[in-house]
Amino acid sequence: MPAIDAPTQFIETNGRRLAYRTLGEGQPLLLCTRFRGNLDCWDPAFLDALAAAGFRVITFDYSGLGLSSGTATYNPFMMANDPRDLIEALGLREVVIGGWSLGGLVAQVVVALHATHVSHAVLLGTTPPGPIVKPAEELFFTTAAREVNDFEDEVILFFEPRSPESRAAARRSADRIAARTQDRSPPVPVEFARANLSSDHAAPIFPALPVLEALRATTVPILHIAGDHDIIFPVENWYALNGTLPTVQLLTYPSAGHGPHHQHPEASAQHIAAFVRTTSRRAAAT
Template sequence: MSDSFFQVPGGPRICYRVDGPASAEPLVLIAGLGLDLTSWPQSMVDGFTGAGFRVIRFDNRDAGCSSRIDAPPPGRLRQLFARPHPGAYDLGDMAADTVGLLDHLGAGRAHLVGMSMGGMIAQTVAARHPDRVATLTSIFSTTGHRRVGQPARSTLVRMARRPARTVDESVRAHLAMLRHIGSAGFPPDDDGERAWAAGLWERTGGRAGRQGIPRQISAIQASGDRTAELARITAPTLVIHGDTDRMVHPSGGRATARAIPGARYVEITGMGHHLSPGVVDRLVRLTTDLALQGDPR
């Protein structure tokens, strides 16, 4: 459970954790926007290690305990009009961080599981480094096409609110957002979420640690529509989405599955944009079945 670090050649310092036996097949969990490696529920990690996998989690650049990028974050107008700063990093750079971690750990091929922005990163790895990906599971993610997968207006309004300035404000904001984008059919564990949000604030350096989020948004915007690139993915692929997702509309998941040859699409009734306790076992089972069988069709 302790943090380890490695330096991407010419890139950021990445924080990671590894669970499970070193001899097991690697399964990499890639977190979403502004989230860190602790955003993956421990029950999910335990489910994968119990199924015989070596689970690798890490903090994306500009999140958790990984490096903050020394570049100005885009302002709200640039974010609104999707105009990242020239030279801003993109999802390809974040995919390269993932491959760098695999190299560091001596993992030739791995099963990739990404949620939201992490799904976009996993898709990019699978498209650009097919020899490194055994299977791909993309959870409530999208293709980058502007006509699919867009947040609800009510979600955008909440995202535009003033950032939290204290741990208490951060916890309240997280619980409020979770009530909005979470899973009505799979309610969250409020006490667990409160503890996680407080831990995230401390682990990421408080208010200063949240300044990487605009740069991560910029990375998504700088990557544009990736539909054509997704057609190059050859790994057996599973795309999972909830039918009540207000952060990434389910049209994003459907478009992802259409873009990837042979991908299987599973839409879970009552699931929103959150890994709630009631849905974790199903996600583990679906992902494990894909990893063990290889072909989702």
């Protein structure tokens, strides 16, 4: 079953109902979505390529957003309860925890606090915790706060507007996402999203030093996939930590932005599969 046809399912856990979708068979890969994201913000080509690579791909709506019930929050420490509870409720083991943008912060908290059943982490266009060397561009805040983001906004937010190839990839990705016309998840309320944008645009978006310390000590292999011009979470902040994060591998696509896995869905899936296949917690600990 392709991603655009995967039915929405629900599971009751710890007092709320979480909406999720699953496709493929194999090692579970649980994906945490981005700021203002829901079940329908993932490129189906990326999800299908992951399933074809041997993963059971699971996407979900955060508590209180989309089709999930409960209390909505954009605090990554509280949001991490959703993937933690899904792992337990679905009986998942040896989970690859993945996260895009804000979801990457959530995935890092899972690695730091709830890694019992986690084998690997895959981070997509996100930021490391703690101090940063390069802040987000002002263009992100003005674009992300608009009530409705049109195609040009999506090019700005997730691709590289100066690259014709990236623009063409953006068009293809948007068309694939729009191909699902039924059983869609409601958009995140713009008022909720705006209220969670920082007023200090130069400050670190994830000033979580305990998580940074946990990443410095973890044995969980971590892959970060980025574009070379991410206006939200510049990849330079990861390279500034070279030599201090013992399990982190960095992959950076040229002429790409905040959604590298949407610009290069099949290649990103293949990189993730190779990373999971060739690394392990045991190897990282030695």
